[in-house]
Amino acid sequence: xxxxxxxxxxxxxxxxxxxxxxxxxxxxxxxxxxxxxxxxxxxxxxxxxxxxxxxxxxxxxxxxxxxxxxxxxxxxxxxxxxxxxxxxxxxxxxxxxxxxxxxxxxxxxxxxxxxxxxxxxxxxxxxxxxxxxxxxxxxxxxxxxxxxxxxxxxxxxxxxxxxxxxxxxxxxxxxxxxxxxxxxxxxxxxxxxxxxxxxxxxxxxxxxxxxxxxxxxxxxxxxxxxxxxxxxxxxxx
Numbered sequence: 001x002x003x004x005x006x007x008x009x010x011x012x013x014x015x016x017x018x019x020x021x022x023x024x025x026x027x028x029x030x031x032x033x034x035x036x037x038x039x040x041x042x043x044x045x046x047x048x049x050x051x052x053x054x055x056x057x058x059x060x061x062x063x064x065x066x067x068x069x070x071x072x073x074x075x076x077x078x079x080x081x082x083x084x085x086x087x088x089x090x091x092x093x094x095x096x097x098x099x100x101x102x103x104x105x106x107x108x109x110x111x112x113x114x115x116x117x118x119x120x121x122x123x124x125x126x127x128x129x130x131x132x133x134x135x136x137x138x139x140x141x142x143x144x145x146x147x148x149x150x151x152x153x154x155x156x157x158x159x160x161x162x163x164x165x166x167x168x169x170x171x172x173x174x175x176x177x178x179x180x181x182x183x184x185x186x187x188x189x190x191x192x193x194x195x196x197x198x199x200x201x202x203x204x205x206x207x208x209x210x211x212x213x214x215x216x217x218x219x220x221x222x223x224x225x226x227x228x229x230x231x232x233x234x235x236x237x
Contacts, residue, residue, distance in 0.1 A: 005222035007073055008166070012218030014070035019215055021059040021066070029056035030136075039126075039133035046132065047114050054111065060104050067097040077223070078160040089156035096149035103142030109135040147186040154179030154210075166223040167214075174210035181206045 033049060035041040046053050071093040079086040110132040113120065120128065154175050161172030181203035188199040 004077065004166075007077055008218050008222040011070055011073040011077065012215055012222075014066040014073065015211070015215040015218060017066040018063050018070060019211060021062045025056045025059045025063075029053060029059070030140075034136050034140075037133075039129040042136060043110070043114060043129040043132040046110050050111070050114070057104070057108060057111075060100075060107065064097050064101045064104075067093065071097070074157065077166065078157075078164060081160050081164045085156055085160055089153050089160065092149045092153035092156065096146045096153060099149065100143065100146040103139055103146065106135045106139035106142055144186045144189055147182045151179045151182035151186060154182065161214075167217060171210075171214050171217060174206070174213060178207045178210035 029052060033042065033045040033053060035045065071090050074093075075086050075090040078089070113128050113132050113135070116128070123131070158172040158174075158176030158179060161167045161175060162169045163172075185199045185203040189196045192199075
């Protein structure tokens with residue numbers, strides 16, 4: 001059981017890195033530098049805060065690397081509950097990280113554009129600014145694609161948490177609700193783009209509450225001590 005608790009706390013450390021790195025990028029980088037529909041303002045913000053923007057790239061890399069560790073450890077913890085569901089959860093979560101990682105290229109392109117290599121001299125400054133906004137928009141939609149996989153992984157994780165004796169069932173319910181929020185944000189914005197702000201506002205609170213609560217439980221409590229018959233199942237796994 002000590003080994004399982006150590007695994008849970010290590011998972012919590014990965015989750016903590018993911019949580020704060022994501023918050024930093026969404027609020028302090030993309031949230032403060034990207035101005036929807038205004039190419040000139042967005043490009044000027046990135047030029048003026050290039051170091052901040054570059055730190056966003058590093059933060060995303062931290063998210064992706066931590067995501068791999070957290071996903072593998074979650075599978076290790078929850079496979080005894082239902083191995084098939086745990087594998088599906090792991091596959092969707094890794095797929096989310098893979099799509100998000102590939103999408104990082106769109107986040108990096110504005111850095112290339114604002115630093116103006118010789119091959120960009122054929123573009124006017126207005127055209128370069130427009131391309132900066134194009135790639136920031138492309139990155140935003142790429143995030144929405146990755147959210148679809150993440151939403152499925154949260155539903156499956158919520159199910160596993162509820163069925164296990166390692167965590168309070170309420171955490172599983174909260175994770176599933178957060179998954180529903182991500183579904184609304186991803187599918188909803190593609191279907192009704194004019195409601196993008198509304199969908200994002202609905203998604204963010206349940207996501208932060210659920211994932212932060214799960215993170216703190218992993219870090220502070222680790223896991224609950226299961227019943228004797230459950231211990232045998234965990235030991236066998």
